[in-house]
Amino acid sequence: MAIAHHLLLCATPTKALCGDPALGAASWERLKALVRSLGLEDPDRPAGVVLRTKADCLRVCQGGPVLLVWPEGILYGGVTPERIERIVHEHVIGGRPVEEWIIRRTPFAVPLGGQKSSDPASA
Numbered sequence: 001m002a003i004a005h006h007l008l009l010c011a012t013p014t015k016a017l018c019g020d021p022a023l024g025a026a027s028w029e030r031l032k033a034l035v036r037s038l039g040l041e042d043p044d045r046p047a048g049v050v051l052r053t054k055a056d057c058l059r060v061c062q063g064g065p066v067l068l069v070w071p072e073g074i075l076y077g078g079v080t081p082e083r084i085e086r087i088v089h090e091h092v093i094g095g096r097p098v099e100e101w102i103i104r105r106t107p108f109a110v111p112l113g114g115q116k117s118s119d120p121a122s123a
């Protein structure tokens with residue numbers, strides 16, 4: 001089973017540091033419903049499965065709720081059910097991140113499928 005994306009949302013953080021927990025909970029419910037209704041959890045999906053996780057905290061802790069999308073390492077802020085809808089359709093399915101809601105990019109230090117160009121082993 002190939003994994004296309006992993007979406008992590010700080011929906012209802014224990015310390016409620018970065019957003020309204022009610023908005024986070026509503027966004028999480030929308031995400032769950034969308035992923036199911038669009039068949040993104042289907043292990044036979046040709047483009048790969050979309051995983052989702054309710055995270056306690058993604059270490060941003062402002063301007064939330066925050067959604068982290070891997071493998072790109074893109075963090076969206078101010079997430080709402082409506083924003084979830086557009087992010088899933090445009091970014092997760094369409095491959096075009098929604099630039100105006102991105103608050104940070106956290107790519108892996110070593111690119112997927114590759115090595116750092118400064119790594120002597122890759123020379």
Ligand code: FES
Pocket residue numbers: 010013016017018019056057058059060061062064065066
């Ligand atoms: S509580 Fe949302 S990132 Fe920390």
